[in-house]
Amino acid sequence: MKARNFITFICTSLVMIMLNGCGTEDVTKAFSSEETGFRTFEWGVPGYLVRKEEAAPIMYEGDGRLMYWDKSFGYDSNITYCFSEDNKLNHGYITIESDEDKNVTFNNIASELEGLYGEPYEKTTNHYRYLRSDNTTIYLSKDGVEVAILYTQN
Numbered sequence: 001m002k003a004r005n006f007i008t009f010i011c012t013s014l015v016m017i018m019l020n021g022c023g024t025e026d027v028t029k030a031f032s033s034e035e036t037g038f039r040t041f042e043w044g045v046p047g048y049l050v051r052k053e054e055a056a057p058i059m060y061e062g063d064g065r066l067m068y069w070d071k072s073f074g075y076d077s078n079i080t081y082c083f084s085e086d087n088k089l090n091h092g093y094i095t096i097e098s099d100e101d102k103n104v105t106f107n108n109i110a111s112e113l114e115g116l117y118g119e120p121y122e123k124t125t126n127h128y129r130y131l132r133s134d135n136t137t138i139y140l141s142k143d144g145v146e147v148a149i150l151y152t153q154n
Contacts, residue, residue, distance in 0.1 A: 036134045036136070037089065037092075037134075037136070037151075037153075038081065038089065038091075038092030038151045039054075039079070039092065040053070041053075041081075041089055042089075043088075043089055043090060043136075043153040044088045044089060044090075044153075045088065045089050046087055046088060046089075047066065047081070047083045047087045047088075047089070048087075050066055050081050050089060051066060054066070054068055054081075056068035056069060056070035056079060057069050057070075059078065064082060064083045064084075064085075064087075065080055065081065065082050065083070066080070066081040066083075067079065067080045067081075068080075068081075072094045072096070072149075073094075073096070073108070073109045073112055073149075074108075075096045075097065075098050075105065076096075076097045076098070077094045077095060077096050077097060078094070078095040078097065079092070079093075079094055080092065080093050080094075080095070090152075090153050091150065091151065091152050091153070092150075092151045093148060093149060093150045093151065094148065094149045095146050095147075095148050096109070096146055096147040096148070096149075097146065098146075098147075102142050102145075102146065102147050103142065105142075105147045106140065106142040106147050109140060109147060109149065110128055110140055113128070113130055113138060113140060113149075114130075117130040117131070117132055117138065118130070120140075126141060126142050126143045127139060127140060127141040127142070127143060128140045135153075135154045136151055136152065136153060136154065137150075137151075137152050137154055138150070138151055139151075139152070
C-alpha cells in the first residue's frame with residue numbers, strides 16, 4: 001500500500017511539474033524578442049551568453065566573432081555574431097550556402113524580409129536595405145559569390 005501511495009505521489013508530482021514547469025526560465029528570453037537584435041539575442045548581450053545559449057554547432061571562435069552552422073530562411077547558412085571591444089553583440093551576418101542560382105535565393109529571402117518588415121528603404125540591383133522597428137538595419141546583398149544578410153545596430 002505504501003508503494004502504491006508513493007508511486008501515485010511521484011506521478012502526480014511529475015504531472016504538476018510538466019503542467020507548471022519547474023520555475024526555471026530560459027535565460028535568452030530576458031535578452032530576446034522577434035524585433036530586437038540578431039536571431040534570439042538583443043544587441044549588447046555579452047559574448048559568453050551567446051556562446052552558452054546558441055544551440056547551433058560552433059564553427060569558429062575568435063577575433064571578436066562566433067561562427068555557427070545552421071538553417072536560416074530555409075537555407076544552410078554560416079551564422080556569424082560580431083562583438084565590440086567590450087565583448088557586446090553589435091553586428092550579425094548570415095551567409096547563405098546554396099546550389100540554387102543566387103538571384104533565386106536573393107529573391108526568396110527578399111520576399112520573406114518584405115513580408116516581415118515591408119518594402120526596403122533602399123533598393124539597387126544587388127542589394128536591399130530594410131529598417132526594423134528597433135532601428136536595426138538589415139542589408140541583403142548578392143554582390144559576392146553568395147547571398148548575405150547583415151544585421152547592424154544603428
